[in-house]
Amino acid sequence: MTTAPGDADLTAYMDVMRRLLAHGGYERTGRAAEAKRWDLQHIVAYLEAHGRPDRRPAVHVAGSKGKGSVATITEAILREAGAHTLLITSPDLHSARERIAVDGKPIDHATFARAATRLLDDPATAGWSYFEMLTVMAWLVGAETACDWQVVEVGLGGRLDTTNAMPAECKAAVVITPIDLEHTEILGDTIPEIAAEKAGIITGDAPVIVSPMRASAVEVIRARAAERGAPLHAVADECAMHVTAHGLEGQTLDLRTPLRTYRGLKSPLIGPHQSENIATAVRAAEEAFARASGDGATQGAVLPEQAVLRGVAAARMPGRFEVVRQRPLTILDGLHTPLAARRFRQALDGVPVPRRRIWVIGMLAGKDAAAILEPLIGEDDDVIVTAPPTQRAADVADLVRAVRERGALPQRANGIGAAIELATAQAGERGAVIVVGSLYTVAAAREHVLGIAGDHVLGLR
Secondary structure (H helix, E strand, C coil), X not given: CCCCCCHHHHHHHHHHHHHHHCCCCHHHHCCHHHHCCCCCHHHHHHHHHCCCCCCCCEEEEECCCCHHHHHHHHHHHHHHCCCCEEEECCCCCCXXXXXXXXXXXXXXXXXXXHHHHHHHCCHHHCCCCHHHXXXXXXXXXXXXXXXXXXXXXXXXXXXXXXXXXXXXXXXEEEEECCCCCCCHHHHCCCHHHHHHHHHHHCCCXXXXXXXXXXXXXXXXXXXXXXXXXXXXXXXHHHCEEEEEEEECCEEEEEEECCCCEEEEEEECCCCHXXXXXXXXHHHHHHHHHHHXXXXXXXCCCCCCHHHHHHHHHHCCCCCCCEEEEECCEEEEECCCCHHHHHHHHHHHXXXXXXXXXXXXXXXXXCCCHHHHHCCCCCCCCEEEECCCCCCCECCHHHHHHHHHHCCCEEEECCCHHHHHHHHHHHHCCCCEEEEEECHHHHHHHHXXXXXXXXXXXHCCC
C-alpha cells in the first residue's frame, strides 16, 4: 500500500487534502474555543448510519506523554501475533496518510482519497473538523480493508475526543500513559482535572493499563475504572524491568509481567521512559489479546512470546529521540510538555553525546516555554531559536526571552533549515545538534536533513 503514486492518485490526494484542511478545527487553529464546542453525538450518529465501520476489537490509548509510542508498539505486537491491524495516530510528521496505517504501513494516496471523498461529498460532514474527518476516514478504511483489530491513539484529552465514539464493547483494553499539565485552557488547570478528561475513555469494563505516573493522576483513573467495573493494571505494581544494554542504537531489557518474563527484548527506542512505554504496550497487548482473541472457545488466549519479541524490535518512532545523522551527531525530539522535556534530558544524559552541543528550538504558541526549557538549557549552552512552519508557531521573541531567562544567549534563524545549517557549522563534525520542540519543528528538521518530501512540498500544510 506504499507504492509510488501515479499522477491521477497524487492529484486526487492533493484535491481532497485541500478540502480537508479547509475544515479547520482546534488542531489547525489552536483556538481553545473550538475545542470547547466538541461533542460526539454527530460522529456516533454518522457511524450508526453507516454500519459502524469502527466496530472491531480495539486498544484505546490516551495520555500526555508516550501515547504514540505505546500505540505503535502495541500495534506491532498484535500484528506479529497474527492480527490484521488498523493503527490510528496523530499528528503526522510528513503526510496525513501516516495517521491511518494498515498492517503497519501508511495507506496509499488512492485509498486516502477514496475515503476522504466519501466523507467530503456527504452533506452531513459539512461542519466537521479536520481531526473528525481523518478519524472517521480511518474507520472507513479499516472496514474497507477488513481489519480485525485496531489500536487508536486519542488526539487530545479523551472524554470528548472523536476517537471515543467507539462502542464501549469494542474496547479490548484501555491505556492511560503519563499525565502532565497540557492544554490547560481545554482540559483543566490541575493534574486530577486532566486525568479525569483522559480517563473518560474508560467507557466499559475493559481492562485499564496505567503507565507509571504521579499518584494524584492514578487515583482519578482508579476511581473511574471502579465506576465502570473495569480492572486496573498498574505497570508500576505489576511489572519489573531491567535494562541490560542501552546506547544511541536503542536498548535491550528484561521485562517481567504477570504473564511471563521476556528476556532480551531489543528496541530501537532510547531512554528510560521508552522502557516504561514498552512495558505498558506489552501489558496492553497481553490483556487485549486475552480478552478479545478468537471466538468463545479461545477467550483468554495467551499472547505468543515471539510476537512480543518481534513487535518490540520492529516498532519505531520517527521524531522521538531520533538520531538522523552521525557527523555531527544530530538528534531530534518532538517534546512539547515539561514532563517530555525532563524525560528527554534523562535519556540524553544516559547515552554518549559530545560535550559540544548546539540546541535548535521551535515551539507552538500556548506552551509553557519556561517549564519546558528548564531541564534542557543551561547558562553555557548554545541555542538557536526559530519558528516551526505553522500558523500556530510561538512568537520567536517570546522564546528568545525564555532562553535568556535560563542564562543562555540565543541566536535567531529564519526557518528550521537555516537553523540546522547554522547549528551544523557551529557544532563541527565532532559536536552535536539537538533539535527539540513541536512535531512541526521535528518534521521540518527531518525533511531538511533526510531529504524527505512531505505534504508541504505539495502546498498541503
